[in-house]
Amino acid sequence: MSILNADLHCHSVISDGTLTPEALAARAHANGVELWSLTDHDEIGGQARACAAAQALGMGYLSGTEISVSFAGKTVHIVGLGFDHLDPRMQDGLRTTRGGRHARALDMAAGLAKVGIHGSFEGALSFAGNPDLISRTHFARFLVETGVCADTYEVFRRFLTDGKPGYVEHRWAGLGDAVRWIRECQGVAVIAHPARYGFTPTEEFALFTEFKNHGGQAVEVVTGSHSAAEAIQYADMAREFGLAASRGSDFHSPDESHTDLGTLPWLPGDLTPVWELLTHRIQ
Ligand code: AMP
Numbered sequence: 001m002s003i004l005n006a007d008l009h010c011h012s013v014i015s016d017g018t019l020t021p022e023a024l025a026a027r028a029h030a031n032g033v034e035l036w037s038l039t040d041h042d043e044i045g046g047q048a049r050a051c052a053a054a055q056a057l058g059m060g061y062l063s064g065t066e067i068s069v070s071f072a073g074k075t076v077h078i079v080g081l082g083f084d085h086l087d088p089r090m091q092d093g094l095r096t097t098r099g100g101r102h103a104r105a106l107d108m109a110a111g112l113a114k115v116g117i118h119g120s121f122e123g124a125l126s127f128a129g130n131p132d133l134i135s136r137t138h139f140a141r142f143l144v145e146t147g148v149c150a151d152t153y154e155v156f157r158r159f160l161t162d163g164k165p166g167y168v169e170h171r172w173a174g175l176g177d178a179v180r181w182i183r184e185c186q187g188v189a190v191i192a193h194p195a196r197y198g199f200t201p202t203e204e205f206a207l208f209t210e211f212k213n214h215g216g217q218a219v220e221v222v223t224g225s226h227s228a229a230e231a232i233q234y235a236d237m238a239r240e241f242g243l244a245a246s247r248g249s250d251f252h253s254p255d256e257s258h259t260d261l262g263t264l265p266w267l268p269g270d271l272t273p274v275w276e277l278l279t280h281r282i283q
């Protein structure tokens with residue numbers, strides 16, 4: 001087993017989490033995390049704060065982001081770790097990726113208005129710590145606050161997933177672009193929570209093959225989004241494709257997330273932990 005308590009996936013108020021980078025760092029440290037990364041969606045505005053907070057606590061830090069990518073008609077998330085967050089190639093790529101969110105949110109609100117839910121754009125925006133990063137999660141919080149649903153999971157199921165009134169098809173970054181930005185900036189690209197996408201085996205094989213061909217190097221094996229059986233399944237995929245393995249809670253909020261920072265099972269001992277590829281990038 002690889003028994004470093006690394007948690008390399010979580011979100012702050014800079015994207016769709018509810019805690020500040022400093023509060024997340026303190027929570028991670030209190031839970032025993034030794035190596036941490038803040039991976040806000042399509043956004044690196046919290047990196048300097050997260051790194052400073054980790055260093056003040058004596059916790060190792062790797063820069064991070066979670067990039068939204070369109071692949072085979074679905075949205076796939078690619079985590080970048082250990083890149084130079086000041087590099088303009090990463091900053092420009094993420095700015096472009098974020099760019100369509102405002103118009104998408106207006107379309108989502110129009111879809112919700114058709115089923116009698118009004119004011120959801122303004123409502124979602126009031127939950128967004130960063131107006132450039134309005135996400136489905138902020139709509140979900142608004143619909144919980146207004147009593148339409150009991151929790152955010154119910155909102156996604158009834159309103160925000162494919163075919164539901166608030167769902168809007170969206171074109172994100174290309175897989176090759178996201179992997180290239182990460183690599184050009186000295187980082188490692190990681191396929192996030194692969195069990196979440198609902199791909200057929202053929203589509204999944206294509207994702208892993210293309211990711212590898214673009215220079216992707218790792219996959220999340222142990223995540224808050226995977227069952228024990230899924231962790232075993234994706235450990236096998238890591239072996240088959242020669243990918244390193246990552247571990248991350250995907251923590252968003254004390255009120256919403258099932259898996260807290262630093263409280264995951266260990267990675268299988270025969271896999272290469274992703275941080276072994278990034279020892280020179282730990283801050
Ligand atoms: P967006 O980037 O705006 O499409 O929002 C995606 C975010 O919504 C994810 O990062 C999760 O935080 C959250 N999310 C997506 N699907 C679900 C779901 N089924 N249940 C709860 N949260 C979800």
Ligand code: MN
Binds near residue numbers: 011137252
């Ligand atoms: Mn999220």
Ligand code: MN
Binds near residue numbers: 077193
């Ligand atoms: Mn994700």
Ligand code: MN
Binds near residue numbers: 009010011066250
């Ligand atoms: Mn995430």
